[in-house]
Amino acid sequence: MSQAGPGSTDAPRTVACRCRGASVELGIGPRSRCILDSVDLDLLEGELVSVLGRSGSGKTTLLRVLGGLLRPAAGSQVAFHGQPVDGPPQGVVFVFQNYAASLLPWRTVDKNVALGLEGRLPAEQLKTQVAEALETVGLADRARDYPWQLSGGMQQRVQLARALAMRPRGMLMDEPFGSLDAMTKASLQDQLQVVHQSTGATIAFVTHDIDEAVYLSDRILVLGGAPATVVHDIRVDLPRPRHQLATKELPEFLRLRRQVHNAVIGAG
Amino acid sequence: MRRAADGLRRVNVAGLLTMLALLGVWETAVRAASLQLTTLPPPSAVAARAGDLLLSGTLVADLLHTLQVTLLGWLLAGVIGVTLGLFLGLWRPAWRWSMASLELLRAVPPITLVPMALFVFGFSVRTELTLVVYASTWPVLVNTLEGARAVRPELRDVARTLRLSRWQTLRKVVLPAAAPSILVGLQLGLSLALVLAIVAELVGNPAGLGQGLVLAQLALRPEEMFVYFFTIGLLGIGLNAALRVLVARIPGTTPYGRRES
Amino acid sequence: MTAAVPGAADAVPAAAAAAEAAPGAARRRSGLFPPLRGLLPLGLLLVLWQLTAARLPLYFPPPTDWAVGLRELWDAGLLLPAAAATVRTFGLGLGAAIVLGTAVGLAVGASPAVDRALRPTLEFARAMPPAAVVPIATLLLGFTATMKVVVVTSAALWSILLNTRSGLRQVDPVLLDAARSLHLRGSERLRKVVLPALLPSVFVGVRIAAPVALVITLLVEILTQVDGIGALIGLSQRNFQFARGYGLILVAALFSLAVNALVSTLQEYVLRHHPPAG
Numbered sequence: 004m005s006q007a008g009p010g011s012t013d014a015p016r017t018v019a020c021r022c023r024g025a026s027v028e029l030g031i032g033p034r035s036r037c038i039l040d041s042v043d044l045d046l047l048e049g050e051l052v053s054v055l056g057r058s059g060s061g062k063t064t065l066l067r068v069l070g071g072l073l074r075p076a077a078g079s080q081v082a083f084h085g086q087p088v089d090g091p092p093q094g095v096v097f098v099f100q101n102y103a104a105s106l107l108p109w110r111t112v113d114k115n116v117a118l119g120l121e122g123r124l125p126a127e128q129l130k131t132q133v134a135e136a137l138e139t140v141g142l143a144d145r146a147r148d149y150p151w152q153l154s155g156g157m158q159q160r161v162q163l164a165r166a167l168a169m170r171p172r173g174m175l176m177d178e179p180f181g182s183l184d185a186m187t188k189a190s191l192q193d194q195l196q197v198v199h200q201s202t203g204a205t206i207a208f209v210t211h212d213i214d215e216a217v218y219l220s221d222r223i224l225v226l227g228g229a230p231a232t233v234v235h236d237i238r239v240d241l242p243r244p245r246h247q248l249a250t251k252e253l254p255e256f257l258r259l260r261r262q263v264h265n266a267v268i269g270a271g
Numbered sequence: 272m273r274r275a276a277d278g279l280r281r282v283n284v285a286g287l288l289t290m291l292a293l294l295g296v297w298e299t300a301v302r303a304a305s306l307q308l309t310t311l312p313p314p315s316a317v318a319a320r321a322g323d324l325l326l327s328g329t330l331v332a333d334l335l336h337t338l339q340v341t342l343l344g345w346l347l348a349g350v351i352g353v354t355l356g357l358f359l360g361l362w363r364p365a366w367r368w369s370m371a372s373l374e375l376l377r378a379v380p381p382i383t384l385v386p387m388a389l390f391v392f393g394f395s396v397r398t399e400l401t402l403v404v405y406a407s408t409w410p411v412l413v414n415t416l417e418g419a420r421a422v423r424p425e426l427r428d429v430a431r432t433l434r435l436s437r438w439q440t441l442r443k444v445v446l447p448a449a450a451p452s453i454l455v456g457l458q459l460g461l462s463l464a465l466v467l468a469i470v471a472e473l474v475g476n477p478a479g480l481g482q483g484l485v486l487a488q489l490a491l492r493p494e495e496m497f498v499y500f501f502t503i504g505l506l507g508i509g510l511n512a513a514l515r516v517l518v519a520r521i522p523g524t525t526p527y528g529r530r531e532s
Numbered sequence: 533m534t535a536a537v538p539g540a541a542d543a544v545p546a547a548a549a550a551a552e553a554a555p556g557a558a559r560r561r562s563g564l565f566p567p568l569r570g571l572l573p574l575g576l577l578l579v580l581w582q583l584t585a586a587r588l589p590l591y592f593p594p595p596t597d598w599a600v601g602l603r604e605l606w607d608a609g610l611l612l613p614a615a616a617a618t619v620r621t622f623g624l625g626l627g628a629a630i631v632l633g634t635a636v637g638l639a640v641g642a643s644p645a646v647d648r649a650l651r652p653t654l655e656f657a658r659a660m661p662p663a664a665v666v667p668i669a670t671l672l673l674g675f676t677a678t679m680k681v682v683v684v685t686s687a688a689l690w691s692i693l694l695n696t697r698s699g700l701r702q703v704d705p706v707l708l709d710a711a712r713s714l715h716l717r718g719s720e721r722l723r724k725v726v727l728p729a730l731l732p733s734v735f736v737g738v739r740i741a742a743p744v745a746l747v748i749t750l751l752v753e754i755l756t757q758v759d760g761i762g763a764l765i766g767l768s769q770r771n772f773q774f775a776r777g778y779g780l781i782l783v784a785a786l787f788s789l790a791v792n793a794l795v796s797t798l799q800e801y802v803l804r805h806h807p808p809a810g
Contacts, residue, residue, distance in 0.1 A: 371570030
């Protein structure tokens with residue numbers, strides 16, 4: 004039994020996201036390719052799930068389907084918190100891999116973070132939530148800077164802050180730390196853990212980094228095959244909170260790592 | 272089989288249909304108009320008049336005149352513009368001691384010189400040619416100049432370390448590097464040449480498509496006006512297209528090729 | 533760039549403008565004026581002209597006469613209304629071009645189907661030299677201020693349209709996805725994301741359209757004599773008042789420089805929050 008989430012007991016958790024038979028075909032006519040084929044998965048409330056697979060295995064496509072950014076083929080059923088997904092679902096935010104392109108270059112950091120909340124909250128509350136989000140990611144002192152004045156890692160943190168400011172119930176993250184250097188990546192991974200612990204949000208996390216997947220997740224879904232399906236569903240029972248060094252030295256970590264590695268290789 | 276299908280897809284069916292639809296709207300609107308649209312002729316009348324003018328040879332003669340003056344003027348402008356542009360672009364002292372003047376001179380819109388030119392050169396083809404050359408030299412000159420100046424110093428250093436002579440450097444390094452800019456300048460110059468030719472023919476030189484247009488206006492023949500109007504447009508498109516095809520044939524220009532999207 | 537390029541390329545002068553920036557110079561300020569000592573040739577020419585005035589034909593009056601001519605026009609109450617008319621036509625024409633160009637550019641950029649359908653028609657319309665449009669416009673609209681504005685707009689809108697279209701294509705899809713995933717409504721997306729993202733491209737178009745608008749304004753005025761500086765130039769020439777003509781040409785040149793400076797300043801102001809180009 005995994006031990007994540009605030010106030011979690013051993014009581015069975017509700018399903019946050021249910022996906023049945025999701026299929027995606029891209030392109031038209033003779034050039035079309037079937038990317039996903041009848042993918043079934045459940046994300047439980049408060050879980051941190053990694054979606055792992057080789058490059059081009061359809062991980063991003065799956066995430067975009069869950070996030071309502073891509074419409075799956077007819078017959079697919081995707082629901083978030085009980086509501087069928089038709090466009091970006093309420094209470095769920097998407098964090099993009101290309102952080103630079105997802106921020107508005109003409110807005111300062113704080114205005115970028117506020118983007119999803121404008122017109123929906125009274126001014127005072129908006130300011131508070133933005134400030135809290137920036138505090139969480141450690142960028143409170145860069146609030147008035149422009150994105151192009153920040154480093155890559157900081158820009159990704161701004162995107163993260165923007166997502167957090169929405170106080171989401173679900174977060175879908177597409178290789179969010181993929182283009183960052185090792186130290187920044189480690190730092191952000193730990194920040195994500197903190198966020199996960201404190202908010203109890205359901206997080207689905209696409210990555211091709213096996214170590215990252217094992218380190219962060221409660222569960223790992225391995226995608227494979229062409230067209231892709233979920234070929235493995237591996238539970239990660241490492242104790243929380245996890246530490247970059249201590250956890251990675253546990254025999255259980257190493258065992259899981261090998262298991263996942265073999266699963267990914269075997270998944271093809 | 273594949274080739275034919277591709278070729279067919281190349282033909283912009285939707286686009287052509289839209290144009291035809293617009294012409295159709297024009298035709299029916301004029302015919303059905305309850306207002307006194309004596310000034311706007313239907314496309315059918317325009318087409319008929321075009322036929323007459325073609326048969327009588329007037330249209331072709333006028334077209335040839337405009338075409339000749341435009342091309343001649345443009346070629347002259349090209350020679351002057353590229354030579355001067357390279358000179359100023361490559362020899363810094365020349366640039367330093369003349370660029371400011373050129374910037375100010377460039378600010379004088381060539382069109383404002385037309386009445387003056389009429390006085391000096393009279394109502395003749397000399398006026399037309401002078402205006403064309405004067406106006407289209409500018410884009411060629413400016414673009415050549417900038418192209419030459421923008422040649423990366425590293426490339427010039429390469430030429431020096433390879434002990435290339437001045438002439439060789441020009442031919443093998445500077446010109447190819449500046450070629451995209453020069454070509455852009457020439458393309459702009461061509462469009463401008465046609466524009467000035469038409470303007471000159473409208474007011475000064477009794478010949479060419481511009482004059483045909485103005486004569487039709489004075490004779491109160493709207494259909495004829497439209498014939499000349501469309502001919503001028505087609506000439507413009509034709510010239511630009513021809514130049515584009517020519518440019519594409521030159522090796523080494525396609526990486527810089529402007530994609531006319 | 534002040535050369536009139538109606539019917540010519542659009543994104544292309546942007547490349548030339550980018551090439552204008554001297555190495556090391558700030559790219560934003562592409563209006564760096566070359567060294568002032570370069571004014572020497574022009575200065576010498578004018579001095580020479582002045583000195584040899586007596587020996588030149590009548591239609592080359594010396595520069596001092598030009599100032600006198602302008603003074604006469606001012607005193608006669610002709611200069612100011614003409615300048616106002618030119619500015620008014622220019623402003624309205626450019627304004628309409630921006631509105632229309634952006635709107636159509638958005639429509640065409642957003643929908644490939646619409647783009648294809650309109651392409652031949654727009655290409656043809658774009659290729660029409662404004663000089664040829666003038667007689668047709670006077671035929672349909674008469675010798676009115678409206679006619680002037682219509683002709684100016686028809687010439688100036690192309691670079692804005694094409695740059696808006698390419699700007700829309702260049703908007704990173706991730707930006708739009710991010711806006712969608714933040715649950716921004718369509719109108720919000722347009723207002724807060726799409727339009728600001730397009731602003732730099734629109735301005736590239738405006739930088740080209742503004743000089744075009746001025747030149748075409750003068751063109752229409754010279755050809756139709758309706759009003760404005762151009763009409764005044766024609767009038768002066770016809771009355772053999774050459775000095776006035778030259779003075780007015782000078783005024784036109786000053787307008788040209790002013791327009792460029794204004795657009796540059798405006799661009800810097802509007803794009804002040806945007807990251808530096810390049």
